[in-house]
Each structure stands twice: as structure tokens, then as C-alpha cells.
Amino acid sequence: MGKPTGFIEYQRLAEVSEPAQSRLKHYREFIVTLDDEQASQQGARCMDCGIPFCNTGCPVNNIIPDWNDLVYRGQWEQALAVLHSTNNFPDFTGRICPAPCEAACTLNINTDPVGIKSIEHAIVDKGWEKGWILPQPPKVKTGKTVAVVGSGPAGLAAAQQLARVGHSVVVFEKSDRLGGLLRYGIPDFKMEKVHIDRRIVQMEAEGVEFRVNHEIGGSGPEAIPAERLLAEFDALILAGGAESPRDLAVPGRDLDGVHFAMDFLPQQNKVNAGDQVPEQIKATGKHVVVIGGGDTGSDCVGTSNRHGALSVTQFELMPQPPESENKSLTWPYWPLKLRTSSSHEEGCARDFAVSTKEFIGESGKVKALKMVRVDWQNGRMNEVPDSEVEIPADLVLLAMGFVSPVKNGLLEQLALELDARGNVKATTDGDGCYASSVAKVFAAGDMRRGQSLVVWAIREGRQCAREVDAFLMGRSDLPR
Template sequence: MGKITGFMEYQRLQEASEAPLARKKHYKEFSVHLTNDQVKVQSARCMDCGIPFCNNGCPVNNIIPDWNDLVYNGNYKLALETLHSTNNFPEFTGRICPAPCESACTLGINDDAVGIKSIEHFIIDKGWENGWVLPQISAIKTGKKIAVVGSGPAGLAAAQQLARVGHDVTVFEKNDRVGGLLRYGIPDFKMEKSHIDKRVTQMQAEGVTFRTGVFVGKDFPSNITNWAKETVSPEQLQKDFDAVIIAGGAETPRDLPVPGRELKGVHFAMDFLPLQNKINAGDKLKDQLLATGKNVIVIGGGDTGSDCVGTSNRHGAKSVAQFELMPQPPEQENKPLVWPYWPTKLRTSSSHEEGCDRDWAVATKRLEGKGGKVEKLIACRVEWKDGKMQEVADSEFEMKADLVLLAMGFVSPVQQVLEAFGVSMDARGNAKATTDGEGCYKTNVANVYAAGDMRRGQSLVVWAIREGRQCAREVDAALMGDSVLPR
């Protein structure tokens, strides 16, 4: 490594960010990448550990020690090439990935892990700043045509890989802009959408065609955001293309079946978050769902719930509370027990820092209101005994609620899409396709593949990129007899 004793000499440094009170006034990103001097010190903390568990902790198997060493020595361009060799979109993961690589860092056993995510953020931003991120245009054309359904991270990764080996790739997106849940599921203050736009421009130069506002299927489902203006049947895609990759997101939200669910003011998170992103993009909306001046309760303690908290604060909510069904996790994980795996521990997001009353082991019993409008939420404390959840006696309480946002995760991809293709599904409603042996990512329908959330269910952006890349290799090998694409 660049500095063998660096891990003993230097402390972990977090990226600088704008103060919570200031950043709540806008929707721009508020964290900045490290300086050249800072990133040199942080990359110096990477140990010569012998077995870099971070590589396996990272779903795309980033070659982390290698680019840490290159950054330490100031070779940023080669560090970018090394980073891009495993990850098509490090500007996405360097901003929104929870960094399982850091949980697997060997230094993390008894010290703060190497700041891998901040170094990745630095490398890709340095690449864009210096014009090093260029289209990789294939010198040959295979004549094979491939359709990719969904323009989230899985679809984009698959499309880019296939275009770079000479295939004609068309990406179909039901929304009015490219990006899938990257575009409309993640607030701009976590990732500005210019990063997607720059990649789209690069991919268009590489030969990828994007068709937005097109729903692939038959009947458009009513429970997902709809800006589609056109419908294309699976039969038409199978006729026009040599292979089809279904790479949509897990967009069927988990509902809350309690009395009062039908009241006005009770919404899924994805009825709320995309609208602000559209406003930020310059769109005009007649009926935007706003938290301004309201008592907001977010049900669900994950990332989507956190995004609802941050957006509500920026709207100027009167109060924001967030409930989680599970017990409060420990502030510090038991490292000897869980390392190098992802630990269960208390995580405080940037949105929580901006203002939020958090509570755990809380179950919603009912919602009440007048005139068809929600006014309060009735909840209770719960505890787990013998593997079962039960209500704590005499623990019922109520809270004012003008807006209730359901952010309890997503149960499956859109069933109508898979049914329209005739794709077999597993017990969770995901497309049934293996990642091992022959026919990886291939569904039961001839020349139809599935990757990302569509195959594995709700997951991380970095897992979607991995599956998109791997699926692209399988498609290329099936069409050409072999593939030079990395797996």
C-alpha cells in the first residue's frame, strides 16, 4: 500500500457538509468530496491486510485496495479506470450506497473503517471535472438488437455494457425521464439528477436509444406513478428484438391494513417523493402533495422513510415523527459477532439530523379523522416474545396527524409486467431466474431475462448495477456464443 503505517497514524475523516438549518432551505446536494490532501490521508489508512474483505463486501466487487493505492500516489486517472472496471456508475454509489464494503473493512474490526465511499466519491467527481469520463464506442456492430425494460441502475448498467460490445440497445422507461427509482425515488438533496443526465448523454453517444413515457405490458397498474403516454406489448418486443431484459424496480409498496387507511392524507411514500423531484426539474404540477404546516408521521424506519423526513422538513412541516415497528437497534454493533457482514445498529441519516422525532417498537392500530380527512394516529408499543410480536399492555397512545406517509418497503416488482410476459415468479412475486450455472438471469420465456429488483426484490442500487452487468454478459454470450464482458 501507499503508506504501510497509515492506518495507525491517521483518523477517519468525514466529508464536509452544509449545516442542517441551512440545507433545509434547498434541494441541492450538501456534501462535498474530499480535497486532494484529505483524500491522500484517507487512502493512506487502507491496510496491507492480505485478504481485502471489502472486495467481497462490495456487491460489484470493487477493487478497493488498488484504487486506494492509486489515489494515495496521485494517479487519479488510473484510479478512475480501475473503479470503472467494476462499476458503471460510481457517482450514484459514491453518494447513495450504504457502503457494505466499509462494514467488511479489516481495519473496522478494532477501529473506524477506511472511508471507502468518500474516496469513491472523490475519484468519480475528479474524473468528471477533468473530462476523463468519455463514451466508449464499439468499433464493431453485431447487428443484434436488445430491449431493456426499465432505466434504473440495473437497466442502465445492462444497456451500457451491451452497447459497448456492439449491440443495438433500446431502453424503455414508463416515466417521462430516464432513471427509474434513481430519478423519482431518491430526493435531489441526496443525489442531483444531473448525474443521471450526464450518463444518459454518454450512453446515447455509445449508441443506446432511450424511449421514455412507454409502458411495456398490457394494463397499466394503478398503484404506481404513471407518466406513460404509450404502451408496447411484450409480444411486440419479442418480435422486434433478439433478446429482452426486464430490469424494472420493486415498485409494489407494502400497505397498512388498519381502520382509517382510506382517509385523505394517508399516502404511500412514492405518492409523495416523486412530485418534489418533478418540481425541482422545472415541471408544473396542479396538485402537489405537500407537508407544509402539517403534522407529518412517517411509518417505516428505512431509507425511504428517511427521504420522506428530509422532504417534509424542506416543505416546512409543523412536526415530523417517524415510527419503526422493530425495536431500537444498539448504537454500536457487536463487531466480533457480525464482522465482516452488514451489522444491525442505530443509523442516523442526514435527514434525521435536520429534525425528526424517532420512535421504535411502535405499531399503528388505526387512523381517525373527520370529514374523510385524517387527524390523528392511534398506536401502541409492541414487544417480541417467543418470536412473536405482541402489544404491550396499557401502551396505547395517539398523535396528531395531518399527513401520514407509508414507507414500509416494497413487496415485489409490478406483477402486471411479469404476467404480461408470462414470466414465472417465485414465492415473493419476483421474476424466477437463477444467477448460477447455465442460463443465468434467464426466465422461463425464450430470450427474456430479468435482473435487479425485478429478479431479487427490493435491494440496493449497487446490487442492481451488479445484476445488470452480469445479465448483460449472459445475454451477450447467448447471442454471440461467447462474451468478453466481465462477470
């Protein structure tokens, strides 16, 4: 694949970013896609490795060597067809996926891996530019109906697959716009929402019906009882998110100015979309502390800096990972190592092995945070004596992950069996994959597996669609 000597002749070329000081003034994407020649050279680096571990490193099993080779040879439209054969939304993953495929690249054993994500990004952007991405409506309708609850990547992938084989699909979304956490969790500077909007237009042309402001199992005026969906549809797919955030039970938690990350991030996305958000949580002129070292925490850092925060500090409870992994031990698996995001590069103090002891307030508002250093030994955490410190904190954002889907409402009404972590119990092995404990109810994405990546949600949505199609029709031609 690619050029036999390409990985020797060409170095890995990263996508260019707009300078930090410039991009902090707006909320648009700031990554420049590779041009044709650059992408061709990067595709040429894909060596004929014999066993392409990138295929299995990628959760959707993208056929990566094939489209790398096609880009190298300038056959862009064919590359797009290969890319779409395993991934409904490469425009999402080409922007926000952490690229486990690159960690699994054979070149990554002892040099820089192929820039797989940048090539994927270039392919799909060219597809939209050239008008190659078109609706694929079914030739025949089956007469079967499917309800999908949740319009995030799992729900959208399942809906599109099922519509294309002729089922009538209705997607219910509780928010005022479609996209789930793609819309109201991921900042616009990482993925602008036009990418969701044009996929929705494509899916509507394929026959998918979307209903926003419809909470299934909720208590609002537009809420729909879960039993109604069971009665009206032949199958029901639960594809909502894992929206129960991990909390921090320390003194001062109830002070004004201490918020969950997902109270903070969606507000800015709404403002970017033109909405008025009364009493928006703003970081402007404040000392911001972000608790949690993952992607959500990084998004809080980037948004706070764009607000004009006085300072931004990010804490992580675990020790600092090594700057470089031991590839002989970790390859081809996703390694634990220190990862610095574009938001960190824009300005952020990071600290590791830190635990929050207390939020200190004044007149009901948070003003400081008391932290203590911790030492990890054999998986056990111990506080370091005499290490307590107070730091200024006018805004604290809790970004410590999510524990499970919300239980009250939909899940309670359906009386679904849950797994040990509180997710909807549904296996991915053997017969009845993705089927829940309730007849004709299926679960996919974060609803089933817990908090995870967009690319995993797309995989589960696609696989769940196949199982639903087989359930409705007795067999399925959709990919596994």
C-alpha cells in the same frame, strides 16, 4: 496498499456537510467532496491487510485497495479506470450507497474503517471535472438487438455493457424522464439528477437509444404489447423496479392524507425539475408521521422538513437496534445497528417497537393516529397492555418497503414464472443465469431479487449483460 503505517498515523476523515439549518432551505446536494490531500491521506489508511474483505463486502466487487493506493500516490486517472472496471456508475454509489465495503474493511475490526465511499466520490467527481469520462463506442457492431425495460441502475448498467460490445440496445422507460427510482425515488438533496443526465449523454454517444413514456404491457396510448418486443428484438431484459408497496390495512386507511411514500417523493423531484404538479402532497405546516424506519422513510423525513412541516415523527415496528454492533460477532458482514441519517439530524422524533392501530379522521381527512407499543419475544410480536396513545397526524406517509414488481401488464402478458416472493424467477447460478422461464427473456435488479440497493442493481445489470451477450454470441468477454 496505501502507506504501511497510514492507518496508525491518520484518523478517518468524514466528508463535511452544509449545516442543517442552511441546507433545509434548498434541495441541492450538501456534501463537500474531499480535496486531493484529504483523499490521499484517507487512501493512505488502506492497510496491506492480505485479504481485502472490502472486495467481497462490495456487491460489485470493487477493487478497492488498488484505487485507494492510486489516490494515495496521486494517480487519479488510473484510479478512475480501476473504479470503472467494476462499476459503471460510481457517481451514483459514491453518493447513495450505504457502503457495505466499509463494514467489511479489516480496520473495522477494532477501529474506524477506511473512508472508501468518500474516496470513490472524490475519484469520480475528479473524473468528470478533468474530462476523463468519455463515451466508449464499440469498434464493431454485432447486428444483434436487445430491448431493456426500465432505466434504473440495473437497466442502465446492462444497456451500457451491451452497447459497448456492439449490440444495438433500446431502453424503454414508462416515465417522462430516465433513471427509474434514481430519478423519481431518491431526493435531489441526496443525488442531484445531473449525474443521471450526463451518463445518459455518454450512453447515447455509445449507441444506446432511449425511449421515454413507453410503458411495456400497459394500457395507455403509448403502451407497447410485450409480445411486440419479443418479436422485434433478439433478447429482452426486464430491469424494472419492485414497485408494489407494502400497505397497512388498518381502520381509516382510506382517509385523505394517508399516502404511500412513492406518491409523495416523486412529486417533489418533478417540481425540482421545473414541472407543475397540481395538488402536490405537501407537508407544510402539518404534523407528519412516517411509518417505516428505512431509507425511504428517511427520505420522507428530509423532504417533509424542507416543506416546512410542523413536526415529523418516524415509527418503526421492530425494536430499536443497538447503537454499536458487536464487531467480533458481525464483522465482516453488514451489521444491525442504529443508523442516523442526515435527514434525521435535520429534525425528527423517532420511535421503535410501535404498531399503528388506526387512523382517525375528521371530515374525511386524517387528523390523528392511534399507536400501541409492542413487545418482541422469540420473533413474535405482542401488544403491550394499556399502551395505546393518540398523536396528531395531518399527513401520514407509508414507507414500509416494497413486496414485489407489479404483476399486471408486462409480467402477465409474458406469462413469466415467479418465485415465492412474487419476483421474476431467474437464477444466478450455473448455466442460464438471469434467464427467465420464457425464451430470450432475462431479468435483473429489483425485478429479479426484490427491493434492494442501487449497488446490487448495478451488479445484476452487469452480470445479466454478460449472460445476454453469451446467449447472443455463444461466448462473452464481459466481466462476470
